[in-house]
Amino acid sequence: MKTIALVFLSLFLTKSCQTKKGTTENAPVAEVVKTEETKPEMIENKLQTGTKVEYEAMSRGFFSKIVFENNQLTIASDRNNAEKGTVIMLTKEDASAILNLVKAVNLDEFPNLIAPSDKRMYDGAPHANITITSNGTVYTGPGFDGGNPPSAIAKLVSKLVSYSEKK
Template sequence: MRILSLLLLTLCIATGCCSQKKTDMTSTQIEYSAHSRGYYKTIVAQNKTVLVTKQRNAEPEKINIDDAKWNEIVAAYSKVNLDNLSALKAPTDKRTYDGAAIGNLKITKDGKTYETPGFDNGFPPKEIEKLVNLLVDFAKE
């Protein structure tokens, strides 16, 4: 009886660990952009690479992402509710009087695009803050 219980417990633990699916990011593109009259930045992440453009009409800089950083991005992305992305409210309104550039997060997954309304660059909504900050870190390097 003990052996049977031990085998069942081992089986349950093993299948529980294996059933945790990793978020599939192969067909997902995450784009963060911030712009104003004198400021421009676009960051596009897809398949462990990031393209950073810091000026209008400039060639993007390609950055390869290491596995640890990519896993952070995947973890932050998996917490984002794509269906509610268009309903997020900006915590501040500095962009309305040129106090901040207009930030925007756009996620394209399986051919469908999910996009936030504009928010102040540097002050994203709480629901996407971790993901946006991870992307912006690439433009600082």
């Protein structure tokens, strides 16, 4: 009797797991915020750049993740659901401004940047990281204090963070 119950339960559980795998019922849903009224040309002419910028700052009681890809920003403040966040559709000018700031960064020297301070070492500031993906190559920058990035990426970081403050 135990064997039959065990076989029945294992079949039932594997079948229920397989049906949930393909559905998106429990997938996180992002909230969409528009900076301006979405114009038809913005939808049709999304900037397909191949550039992705991920900024993440965290401490014991703080978490912020900002992802720029194509012409939108995703801002998350929940460490456990970093994929679920607020989506901000950027105008063509805002997206171009961010791309110009990324182009100003020397990506070959990016991993060798030196943080101007070390407050993150003793919980004096959030620990921040930035990763830039350009044309399929991932460039990971050094860790730095949130609010005090290396001067080579200071404008890029402050531009990204400014959108989370507007939210």
